[in-house]
Amino acid sequence: MKVYTSILTSIILLCLFGNLAMAQHHHDHSHDHSHSHEGLHHWEIPSKDPDRIILTFHGDPATSRAVTWRTDTSVESAVAQIAEATVNSKFTEASKDFKATTEEFDLGLYKSNASLKVHYHSVVFEGLEPDKLYAYRVGDGKEHWSEWIHFRTAKSEYAPxxxxxxxxxxxxxxxxxxxxxxxxxxxxxxxxxxxxxxxxxxxxxxxxxxxxxxxxxxxxxxxxxxxxxxxxxxxxxxxxxxxxxxxxxxxxxxxxxxxxxxxxxxxxxxxxxxxxxxxxxxxxxxxxxxxxxxxxxxxxxxxxxxxxxxxxxxxxxxxxxxxxxxxxxxxxxxxxxxxxxxxxxxxxxxxxxxxxxxxxxxxxxxxxxxxxxxxxxxxxxxxxxxxxxxxxxxxxxxxxxxxxxxxxxxxxxxxxxxxxxxxxxxxxxxxxxxxxxxxxxxxxxxxxxxxx
Structure with missing residues (x-):
């Protein structure tokens, strides 16, 4: 009988602690949610997948181009890859890696924003050839990549x-x-x-x-x-x-x-x-x-x-x-x-x-x-x-x-x-x-x- 009572007591205690743990987990999750993603559209929420990808000029447009993108803070090291585009997917075999510069950014500096930190990543592609169609992608270097995207470098001479x-x-x-x-x-x-x-x-x-x-x-x-x-x-x-x-x-x-x-x-x-x-x-x-x-x-x-x-x-x-x-x-x-x-x-x-x-x-x-x-x-x-x-x-x-x-x-x-x-x-x-x-x-x- 004592053994039975002891077992029963243990089960009750396990259930109680389990429920408390679940409640605490739920509370923590709700707390994080309320200070990060609450009220945001899904396309505003950062993740490991690159978003807000944009090309800008930095250096000679015939031989360079800059790209900037955003992720959540779990992506601490980011990469951009680039290769001259080809008629099939084999261009990926010749792609070059460029390590990104990563900057933490706090949206919450402005109180009307969500209290949320993100990472912005940037790369300046250098050593490109003039008047070439390039394919590039950005990501964490592992599983989370953008699609391959095209741009053409400028010609080195006057042209339309x-x-x-x-x-x-x-x-x-x-x-x-x-x-x-x-x-x-x-x-x-x-x-x-x-x-x-x-x-x-x-x-x-x-x-x-x-x-x-x-x-x-x-x-x-x-x-x-x-x-x-x-x-x-x-x-x-x-x-x-x-x-x-x-x-x-x-x-x-x-x-x-x-x-x-x-x-x-x-x-x-x-x-x-x-x-x-x-x-x-x-x-x-x-x-x-x-x-x-x-x-x-x-x-x-x-x-x-x-x-x-x-x-x-x-x-x-x-x-x-x-x-x-x-x-x-x-x-x-x-x-x-x-x-x-x-x-x-x-x-x-x-x-x-x-x-x-x-x-x-x-x-x-x-x-x-x-x-x-x-x-x-x-x-x-x-x-x-x-x-x-x-x-x-x-x-x-x-x-x-x-x-x-x-x-x-x-x-x-x-x-x-x-x-x-x-x-x-x-x-x-x-x-x-x-x-x-x-x-x-x-x-x-x-x-x-x-x-x-």
Whole structure:
């Protein structure tokens, strides 16, 4: 009887301790869940599988490319593999491994995010060959890999290129920008790169919005090489009343060139890309503008590229009511005139305007030749009204409005072939809205503008 009672007591105690252990396990799991994944969509939750894969320029586009991606913190060591693509899967036998740089990132620095830490991984592929189609993948080097993804390196000489340009995506990005980037991809699937002219999202540090931006573009971000431009909505205080700062995700998620001569606050927001005799200069129109004026002149003065393109978020010639970027017209435009910049790509004003500034003769009269084409555009759903009267005032700066639009989501495809740059603006449904061609004499630098 004592033996039976002892056995029974042991069983009861085991059951009690088992239930307590299960309850404690459940409690711990619930605790982790509430401080990490609760309220997140499945596509926001990091795992061992790579997500948010994006290509950027870092170094010579003919021989290098950067890739950045995200995982959970269990992936402490990551790898990218690359090989020249072939018609079958045997290219994997010749793939090379590149060890990633891994950075821990705390989403919880911004209280509206989940209290969650992730790892960002980055690799700069170097030693590539010009004009080759490469296949790459990223992962933990073991079981958790992305798919193989293609990109083509630039040619080492001047050759035709095509690229895409977006104004602000900013609001309701997953709902309303997805169709725009996907329509752009249908229009120009082989684009060499894509310019995102600032305000990629609305609230700088809010990770759900970055998750939407990545989901909207999907594999396109990992196949097109991005040139991201920082906008005013990429700046926000971490706490209410605190000084605005660059989105905490910006530097971890984009591997961009660092201009060491500039203030560290401008690093990875001001940089230059030279792609097949086309120089693209990216400026940060939010702060430290005087320092960038010096940088801009240096990049234009020491440039023998056949085409010069400048992009920044704020519009040099603002088409929307109440907007004014006087500093750019006073300090940057004279440099754009002096060094014969071909194209300026802006966002910020949530409307559409394409205009140009003609060159002036020695007696300061308007000539038949072109100086610079200026474009302001919007790709997202947030729309403002045009201010025609304000646009007329820019005549004092030599600006002439050629085409405008409002209440329309746009994307632009720009082709450069020989002595011609062809600019086309498309609506969100893929219809051509505006077209202009710049024809350039490379010996004299003289340009003419032809419209539609």
């Amino acid at each position: 290129i095509e690229f895409v340009y977006f104004g602000d995506a900013q609001n309701d990005v997953l709902d309303h920008w997805s169709r725009v980037i996907r329509m752009a991809y249908q229009t120009a699937p082989n684009a060499s790169f894509v310019v995102h002219a600032g305000d990629l999202i609305n609230k700088a540090h809010r990770d759900m919005e970055w998750a939407e931006w990545y989901k909207a573009g999907g594999f396109i971000h990992s196949q097109w090489t991005s040139i991201p431009v920082v906008g005013n909505h990429e700046f926000r205080g971490l706490e209410k009343g605190e000084k605005k700062q660059l989105a905490i995700q910006w530097r971890p998620q984009f591997t961009l060139p660092v201009e060491k001569s500039l203030n560290t606050n401008l690093h990875e927001t001001v940089y230059t890309v030279d792609y097949q005799d086309v120089r693209v200069i990216v400026l940060n129109s939010n702060d430290l503008l005087e320092e960038q004026t010096t940088y801009l002149e240096q990049q234009l003065k020491d440039c023998d590229a056949k085409w010069k393109i400048v992009t920044c978020h704020h519009s040099v010639f603002s088409p929307a009511k109440g907007r004014n970027f006087q500093f750019a017209r006073d300090h940057w435009k004279p440099l754009l005139d002096k060094y014969n910049v071909d194209l300026v790509l802006n966002g910020h004003d949530h409307t559409y305007a394409r205009g140009h500034v003609p060159t002036r003769t020695s007696d300061n009269k308007k000539s038949k030749f072109l100086s610079t084409v200026y474009v302001t555009s919007v790709s997202g759903p947030k729309q403002y009204k045009l201010d025609p009267e304000q646009m007329k005032e820019y005549k004092a700066d030599g600006y002439e409005l050629d085409e405008s639009g409002e209440q329309t989501q746009f994307y632009q495809v720009i082709k450069i072939d020989g002595d011609k740059l062809t600019y086309v603006a498309y609506t969100a449904i893929g219809e051509e809205y505006d077209r202009a061609v710049i024809t350039k004499d490379f010996k004299t630098g003289k340009k003419k503008l032809t419209e539609k």
